[in-house]
Each structure stands twice: as structure tokens, then as C-alpha cells.
Amino acid sequence: NAGVTQTPKFQVLKTGQSMTLQCAQDMNHNSMYWYRQDPGMGLRLIYYSASEGTTDKGEVPNGYNVSRLNKREFSLRLESAAPSQTSVYFCASSRTSASTGELFFGEGSRLTVL
Amino acid sequence: AQKVTQAQTEISVVEKEDVTLDCVYETRDTTYYLFWYKQPPSGELVFLIRRNSFDEQNEISGRYSWNFQKSTSSFNFTITASQVVDSAVYFCALSDKTGANSKLTFGKGITLSVRP
Numbered sequence: 001n002a003g004v005t006q007t008p009k010f011q012v013l014k015t016g017q018s019m020t021l022q023c024a025q026d027m028n029h030n031s032m033y034w035y036r037q038d039p040g041m042g043l044r045l046i047y048y049s050a051s052e053g054t055t056d057k058g059e060v061p062n063g064y065n066v067s068r069l070n071k072r073e074f075s076l077r078l079e080s081a082a083p084s085q086t087s088v089y090f091c092a093s094s095r096t097s098a099s100t101g102e103l104f105f106g107e108g109s110r111l112t113v114l
Numbered sequence: 115a116q117k118v119t120q121a122q123t124e125i126s127v128v129e130k131e132d133v134t135l136d137c138v139y140e141t142r143d144t145t146y147y148l149f150w151y152k153q154p155p156s157g158e159l160v161f162l163i164r165r166n167s168f169d170e171q172n173e174i175s176g177r178y179s180w181n182f183q184k185s186t187s188s189f190n191f192t193i194t195a196s197q198v199v200d201s202a203v204y205f206c207a208l209s210d211k212t213g214a215n216s217k218l219t220f221g222k223g224i225t226l227s228v229r230p
Contacts, residue, residue: 033217040123042205042222043159058217090159097216102149102161 006091006106013081013113021076023091031094032074036087081113116210120221135191135224137206147209148189154202196228
């Protein structure tokens with residue numbers, strides 16, 4: 001039972017480099033989310049996708065783009081990484097919506113931008 | 115705007131003590147949902163409970179219990195007879211609305227350390 005799978009788990013970038021965090025879920029969930037977790041800040045929503053084909057901004061979308069490739073996959077792209085984007089990134093999914101169902105989280109991706 | 119406040123940042127207890135984690139929320143919605151998630155040292159977040167705004171009954175699940183009071187906008191979490199395995203970061207969260215576009219707002223988390 002894979003659940004929500006994120007890759008890579010660790011990444012070190014230099015300022016200005018780009019990268020994509022991949023997320024896939026095998027639970028046939030409709031909604032998917034990207035959060036970042038920073039010390040003392042809790043979890044903050046970057047982008048979400050309520051259903052296949054739709055994406056919306058969350059609380060902290062600047063510097064990121066997302067793609068809901070299909071129902072299973074939701075990727076997060078950093079076009080020009082900045083040190084402020086050093087964080088742990090979590091992908092999550094829910095069967096229907098965040099309010100009506102629990103979120104299932106991936107193991108997280110630790111990103112360091114030098 | 116939605117807001118979740120977890121005023122306690124770190125709590126340390128000795129095993130078998132009871133501990134209560136506080137959560138205060140703000141919302142203008144009449145229908146909303148509240149959640150607690152646990153993040154153990156391994157890092158993965160685990161769902162603990164979901165409660166809707168119309169159900170103020172307290173809930174007990176083993177050593178865990180939750181007290182929801184709309185009058186004080188609080189949804190507190192109590193662990194009875196704490197164990198070392200309860201050591202984790204605990205997040206309270208609030209859904210901004212119901213429906214397909216709902217999303218969660220998390221508090222900053224409470225780090226609980228249970229010492230043997």
C-alpha cells in the first residue's frame with residue numbers, strides 16, 4: 001500500500017536552479033495538495049487541486065507552479081530556487097475534499113537552497 | 115479569514131502524566147470542520163480526528179479524548195496516561211469551507227515530549 005509517494009526525499013539546489021517535486025497517489029483521490037513546513041510556522045498551503053484539471057493558489061504560492069498531470073499525479077515546480085524556499089515539502093491527497101475527509105500525507109521532501 | 119492558534123509551542127511531561135493540547139480557532143463560517151494531526155519523529159503526518167461544527171459531543175478513543183466547545187472556539191486534545199510513543203508534533207487544523215474547494219489551515223503545532 002504505497003499511499004502518497006513523493007520524490008525526491010532530499011535535494012540540495014543552488015540559488016537560481018529549477019527543480020520539480022513529484023507526487024503520486026494510488027488511492028483514486030480527487031483532491032491533492034502541496035504544503036511546506038518551516039520551523040515555528042506549521043504547515044502552509046502552497047497550491048491545491050480540487051479535482052483533475054483544476055489548480056488553485058493557497059497561502060504561499062509565490063515562486064511555485066504546479067501541474068495536475070492526471071488524477072494520480074500532482075507536481076510542484078520551483079522555476080528559480082531561492083534560499084527562502086528551503087523547507088520540507090509535503091504532498092497530500094483526500095478522497096473528496098479537505099473538509100469532508102482526512103488528508104493522507106507523503107513522507108515529505110527536504111529541500112535546501114544554497 | 116481562518117485562523118488556528120496553538121499557543122503552547124513545547125510541552126514536556128513524564129510518562130503516565132495526563133496532558134492537554136490547546137487549540138483555539140477563528141472562522142466566520144457556520145459550517146466548518148476541525149482536525150488534529152500527529153507528526154511523529156519519522157516525519158509523516160497522521161490523521162487523528164475530524165469533527166464538524168454541529169457536533170459538540172466530546173470524543174474518546176482509547177487514551178485520547180477531544181473537547182470541542184463552540185462557545186470558546188476551542189478544540190482541545192487530551193492524552194491520558196501519556197507514553198513515550200506519544201512524543202510528536204501535534205497540529206490542529208480548520209477547514210475554510212465545505213465543498214470541493216475546501217482546504218485546511220493548520221496551527222503552528224505543539225511539540226510534545228514524553229520522558230520515561
